[in-house]
Amino acid sequence: xxxxxxxxxxxxxxxxxxxxxxxxxxxxxxxxxxxxxxxxxxxxxxxxxxxxxxxxxxxxxxxxxxxxxxxxxxxxxxxxxxxxxxxxxxxxxxxxxxxxxxxxxxxxxxxxxxxxxxxxxxxxxxxxxxxxxxxxxxxxxxxxxxxxxxxxxxxxxxxxxxxxxxxxxxxxxxxxxxxxxxxxxxxxxxxxxxxxxxxxxxxxxxxxxxxxxxxxxxxxxxxxxxxxxxxxxxxxxxxxxxxxxxxxxxxxxxxxxxxxxxxxxxxxxxxxxxxxxxxxxxxxxxxxxxxxxxxxxxxxxxxxxxxxxxxxxxxxxxxxxxxxxxxxxxxxxxxxxxxxxxxxxxxxxxxxxxxxxxxxxxxxxxxxxxxxxxxxxxxxxxxxxxxxxxxxxxxxxxxxxxxxxxxxxxxxxxxxxxxxxxxxxxxxxxxxxxxxxxxxxxxxxxxxxxxxxxxxxxxxxxxxxxxxxxxxxxxxx
Amino acid sequence: xxxxxxxxxxxxxxxxxxxxxxxxxxxxxxxxxxxxxxxxxxxxxxxxxxxxxxxxxxxxxxxxxxxxxxxxxxxxxxxxxxxxxxxxxxxxxxxxxxxxxxxxxxxxxxxxxxxxxxxxxxxxxxxxxxxxxxxxxxxxxxxxxxxxxxxxxxxxxxxxxxxxxxxxxxxxxxxxxxxxxxxxxxxxxxxxxxxxxxxxxxxxxxxxxxxxxxxxxxxxxxxxxxxxxxxxxxxxxxxxxxxxxxxxxxxxxxxxxxxxxxxxxxxxxxxxxxxxxxxxxxxxxxxxxxxxxxxxxxxxxxxxxxxxxxxxxxxxxxxxxxxxxxxxxxxxxxxxxxxxxxxxxxxxxxxxxxxxxxxxxxxxxxxxxxxxxxxxxxxxxxxxxxxxxxxxxxxxxxx
Numbered sequence: 001x002x003x004x005x006x007x008x009x010x011x012x013x014x015x016x017x018x019x020x021x022x023x024x025x026x027x028x029x030x031x032x033x034x035x036x037x038x039x040x041x042x043x044x045x046x047x048x049x050x051x052x053x054x055x056x057x058x059x060x061x062x063x064x065x066x067x068x069x070x071x072x073x074x075x076x077x078x079x080x081x082x083x084x085x086x087x088x089x090x091x092x093x094x095x096x097x098x099x100x101x102x103x104x105x106x107x108x109x110x111x112x113x114x115x116x117x118x119x120x121x122x123x124x125x126x127x128x129x130x131x132x133x134x135x136x137x138x139x140x141x142x143x144x145x146x147x148x149x150x151x152x153x154x155x156x157x158x159x160x161x162x163x164x165x166x167x168x169x170x171x172x173x174x175x176x177x178x179x180x181x182x183x184x185x186x187x188x189x190x191x192x193x194x195x196x197x198x199x200x201x202x203x204x205x206x207x208x209x210x211x212x213x214x215x216x217x218x219x220x221x222x223x224x225x226x227x228x229x230x231x232x233x234x235x236x237x238x239x240x241x242x243x244x245x246x247x248x249x250x251x252x253x254x255x256x257x258x259x260x261x262x263x264x265x266x267x268x269x270x271x272x273x274x275x276x277x278x279x280x281x282x283x284x285x286x287x288x289x290x291x292x293x294x295x296x297x298x299x300x301x302x303x304x305x306x307x308x309x310x311x312x313x314x315x316x317x318x319x320x321x322x323x324x325x326x327x328x329x330x331x332x333x334x335x336x337x338x339x340x341x342x343x344x345x346x347x348x349x350x351x352x353x354x355x356x357x358x359x360x361x362x363x364x365x366x367x368x369x370x371x372x373x374x375x376x377x378x379x380x381x382x383x384x385x386x387x388x389x390x391x392x393x394x395x396x397x398x399x400x401x402x403x404x405x406x407x408x409x410x411x412x413x414x415x416x417x418x419x420x421x422x423x424x425x426x427x428x429x430x431x432x433x434x435x436x437x438x439x440x441x442x443x444x445x446x447x448x449x450x451x452x453x454x455x456x457x458x459x460x461x462x463x464x465x466x467x468x469x470x471x472x473x474x475x476x477x
Numbered sequence: 478x479x480x481x482x483x484x485x486x487x488x489x490x491x492x493x494x495x496x497x498x499x500x501x502x503x504x505x506x507x508x509x510x511x512x513x514x515x516x517x518x519x520x521x522x523x524x525x526x527x528x529x530x531x532x533x534x535x536x537x538x539x540x541x542x543x544x545x546x547x548x549x550x551x552x553x554x555x556x557x558x559x560x561x562x563x564x565x566x567x568x569x570x571x572x573x574x575x576x577x578x579x580x581x582x583x584x585x586x587x588x589x590x591x592x593x594x595x596x597x598x599x600x601x602x603x604x605x606x607x608x609x610x611x612x613x614x615x616x617x618x619x620x621x622x623x624x625x626x627x628x629x630x631x632x633x634x635x636x637x638x639x640x641x642x643x644x645x646x647x648x649x650x651x652x653x654x655x656x657x658x659x660x661x662x663x664x665x666x667x668x669x670x671x672x673x674x675x676x677x678x679x680x681x682x683x684x685x686x687x688x689x690x691x692x693x694x695x696x697x698x699x700x701x702x703x704x705x706x707x708x709x710x711x712x713x714x715x716x717x718x719x720x721x722x723x724x725x726x727x728x729x730x731x732x733x734x735x736x737x738x739x740x741x742x743x744x745x746x747x748x749x750x751x752x753x754x755x756x757x758x759x760x761x762x763x764x765x766x767x768x769x770x771x772x773x774x775x776x777x778x779x780x781x782x783x784x785x786x787x788x789x790x791x792x793x794x795x796x797x798x799x800x801x802x803x804x805x806x807x808x809x810x811x812x813x814x815x816x817x818x819x820x821x822x823x824x825x826x827x828x829x830x831x832x833x834x835x836x837x838x839x840x841x842x843x844x845x846x847x848x849x850x851x852x853x854x855x856x857x858x859x860x861x862x863x864x865x866x867x868x869x870x871x872x873x874x875x876x
Contacts, residue, residue: 161636424633
């Protein structure tokens, strides 16, 4: 399986000089990237196996400039690929040769914070972590925390409805978004929601969140900020088998305890992470759970005790409670560094399916069987509390045929997720990566309804058109 | 297919056939669940009723997975009772609004999704739409559409779940819903302050919400003929934790005056009353506004709309001030001009949630949308219901 990117429309490519000249007029100096060398930085995202050099990259500095460029592209039939920080693991920001990339990196300011309403108004290019950094001194934070939070932008998070390790309690982006200002393909500027809850009319905010840049370009967002608890505590629990760890997860949740985070790592992931981050993970276990609770000290002690009691029914080999915040930070550093650490030792693709948590033991067993059948290795690291799996399939890109094998194995894993009642992607998005699997999860009628909703915003499919929906049988307005 | 008929399909396939026929004959359908809130929204221009009452039953419940799935006509009470037997509940504390709409019981789980109905815990656990994991519905073409699923994290394709939630049956006839559930809190307590003005009351609420003590609900009920004002802050969790946090919250708000702590049963009845609009002390001829606002601007709306001076006006603030409930004695325009203009100034939206039919015909029930948002709204309606047969005019002109 090699993912197809549509052949460029040569009539557009031939007009490149005119298009560049026209768009250049709409933007301030230095806001149109067009040289071969500079465009290289924009030819892919975090799905680096696929690359395409766009016509040019526009870096507008205001919503009005975004509007002018989109209106121009709409009038001239030029495709547009929106881009946040380019950290998409699903290829959501991969350009095409006949498209203009609109990057939000020059719109990265925090515009206002309102602690009474617990909201922050930001430009879409701001990084996820800088919101928390800005409100941190007042004891607040922005809850969704994808592993890439240091780099990824809020605009990209909205595009993909990003999650993170702490969404078991705080939800994903869509649950933390109160308003957006966005620009439609015809240049119309649309304001949805604001500092109040549940915007008027149809839930356009809910539709836009996770729409992968296909409905418009979000330029500003009002997000919910949360007051941090007095303290957080984390613990590690090691198990002799994946089944035991999976059963402990079910036991904890069935006991009525919802930790803030409940993460799973298998032996391979632990070893890779430990070698790099030295977080003090146990190396003699098959599987490990990271559990975090928040509240007052008394509360956390009590909740952790309950969690450990529940987990103990499944014979953990080791239990370690972080004694202070630096030990806790080390635990998280290890978890969040796992993807990067894996990249140091091997090429990998990261899957993102979600399954009903009751299916965990079965799916983990089938995962090892599937990966072994391709002669590959897998590192499992995922959000166990909500069943969002991240098998990292390791391969060697220099070995002919291995990447195709890894992709084929990945496809089998995702189909497995759907078969047991889950879905193809929990937080990374469809992008180009899972586009051709959509028919496995949805019927033609289901997809047609989604495409009709899409066409309500972008009837000619100019916005990020190669993504999300299979390339054939598309529905336009 | 004739007028004044009530269809009660017993399956999704049957519902799809009825809607398909209606679409081809351009017969408009009024969608109904338990029929307990049929006087909410604009009057629908349809004589033929399509009811979900023949489609009832809980099809999936996995307590350890925190998920419940039911056919849309299942009574909320049935779902609530099953969850309660396992110590769980719908996190968003859905109101029944039996008092608001004339006392009938039997509202359905599908209606919770269709109307996106959420109670006091909306500020901490999210709205109905946040807990809605999956929906099956029949669109206006008579096609069965599945969106979302049973898992909590799902970004596969466009999130039509959110769009259908709160669309009041104008985009599809919901046949099945899957909700996230949570364990019931083991204990609850309410910190109560008395005698504060609206402004002070909302200040207390926003201070409490900005504290580290995980407040799950926050409401202010102004003084009235029934008594002095009450400012209410709820914490939930394990018994020890609730007690500790309530004490710390009292310190957070100490600057506003003395407070007391109301525990377990009494606390629960306070919030049942808030959820069901008890503080409005509703009379049959009241019109009622439901207004969503930025909490720090809520009091301005009461002041600017000049309802304080009007005889018989009653209101209270839920959601830390972000949800204003306002009851007025019947008047020709329900005071809509000043109310909507005050809301537009601060940002938010006002829904005329209860009023006689003629008033709901004359005055926009849902807050008027901006031109661009209205255009997209029209496009979406056509994308789901091109013949405009599902609950036509329920929300806006032709929608």
